Amino acid sequence: METHIAFTKSVIVVPALALPSHEVGACVEFAGLVRETEHDRALAGLHYEAYEPMATRELARIFNELNAVHPCAAVVFIHRLGWVPVGEASLFVRVLSAHRGEALRFLATAIDRMKADVPIWKSVAARG
Amino acid sequence: METHIAFTKSVIVVPALALPSHEVGACVEFAGLVRETEHDRALAGLHYEAYEPMATRELARIFNELNAVHPCAAVVFIHRLGWVPVGEASLFVRVLSAHRGEALRFLATAIDRMKADVPIWKSVAARG
Numbered sequence: 001m002e003t004h005i006a007f008t009k010s011v012i013v014v015p016a017l018a019l020p021s022h023e024v025g026a027c028v029e030f031a032g033l034v035r036e037t038e039h040d041r042a043l044a045g046l047h048y049e050a051y052e053p054m055a056t057r058e059l060a061r062i063f064n065e066l067n068a069v070h071p072c073a074a075v076v077f078i079h080r081l082g083w084v085p086v087g088e089a090s091l092f093v094r095v096l097s098a099h100r101g102e103a104l105r106f107l108a109t110a111i112d113r114m115k116a117d118v119p120i121w122k123s124v125a126a127r128g
Numbered sequence: 129m130e131t132h133i134a135f136t137k138s139v140i141v142v143p144a145l146a147l148p149s150h151e152v153g154a155c156v157e158f159a160g161l162v163r164e165t166e167h168d169r170a171l172a173g174l175h176y177e178a179y180e181p182m183a184t185r186e187l188a189r190i191f192n193e194l195n196a197v198h199p200c201a202a203v204v205f206i207h208r209l210g211w212v213p214v215g216e217a218s219l220f221v222r223v224l225s226a227h228r229g230e231a232l233r234f235l236a237t238a239i240d241r242m243k244a245d246v247p248i249w250k251s252v253a254a255r256g
Contacts, residue, residue, distance in 0.1 A: 022164035022214050029157040030228065036150035086150050100158065104236050111228060 001067045002074035005059050007052050009082045012089045019096065020073050026100040028107050032091035034084050043124060045085040051119040055079075058118045062110060070106040072097040077110075079120060090122070129195045130202040133187050135180050137210045140217045147224065148201050154228040156235050160219035162212050171252060173213040179247040183207075186246045190238060198234040200225040205238075207248060218250070 002020055017027060034046050063075050076094040084090045093110065097103040114120070130148055145155060162174050191203050204222040212218045221238065225231040242248070 017159075019161070019215055025161050025163040027157075027159040027161060027217075029155075029159075030232075031145075031155040031157075032228065033147070033153050033155060035153040035226065087147055089155075098163065100160065100236075100239060104232065108228075108232050 001063070001072055003060060003063050004074075004076045005056050005063075006078045007050055007055070007081050008078060009080070012078050012080050012092045014092060015076060015078075015094075017094075018074075023098050024073050024096045026095075026097050026103045028095050028097075028100065028103040030091070030093045030107055030111065031089040032111075033089050034086050036086045038124060041124065043086060045083055045088075046090065046122045046124060047083050048079070048081045048090055049121050049123075050079065050081055055118050055120055059114065062113045062117070066106050066109055066113075070097075070102040070109070072102055072106050075106070075110070129191070129200055131188060131191055132202075132204045133184050133191075134206045135178055135183070135209050136206060137208070140206050140208050140220045142220060143204060143206075143222075145222075146202075151226055152201050152224045154223075154225050154231045156223045156225075156228065156231040158219070158221045158235055158239065159217040160239075161217050162214050164214045166252060169252065171214060173211055173216075174218065174250045174252060175211050176207070176209045176218055177249050177251075178207065178209055183246050183248055187242065190241045190245070194234050194237055194241075198225075198230040198237070200230055200234050203234070203238070 074096040078092045095103040095107045202224040206220045223231040
């Protein structure tokens, strides 16, 4: 499985789709956007921080584990750091696989595992 | 829920992301690509046909049913018809929701239901 993991302080630019083979039948993408309301507070945005070396290592480990269960052809993971305004993406994940089942299960589990285990934090900033 | 259903004989152009509100936290997209190998045959592509009025009506009905169970903000569905070469998308689906759980469940079930119940057919064309 091709694995691409990146962190950026800029607006996430979705990379052009590159198919590793003609046996890829499913491309699933997820963008996590900052919402205006969180825990009944109106936000202007969120601030994200990561311990990048450990986060990259953990993500690679998680992706490898998931690939053994839900074999996929490629995963692209991009997380924005710093200030992310409401309506913009803090996270982009793309998974390519032969069939949609693996890609959807890989994606859903990868995000759950990221939220549980990977050192990426957000802090709330009140509007105004 | 905003619903957009379209069929096209051209290459699918992914529409620009339009957020219906600042409460959208998840954008999930699926592209179904034509694979080179199907049932051990090498293909150059697939030919898709639909009975468009009924397919549109059925899709709208399915999306409304799913929205009652997995409430979402918007769904965009684009299916290509006619000849689709290997490596190109026959289907694009985008689902927007507050949280990723609903969007992922909506997407997965919508595609399953489409394949089972919506009058869209593919025919295989052998390479060469």
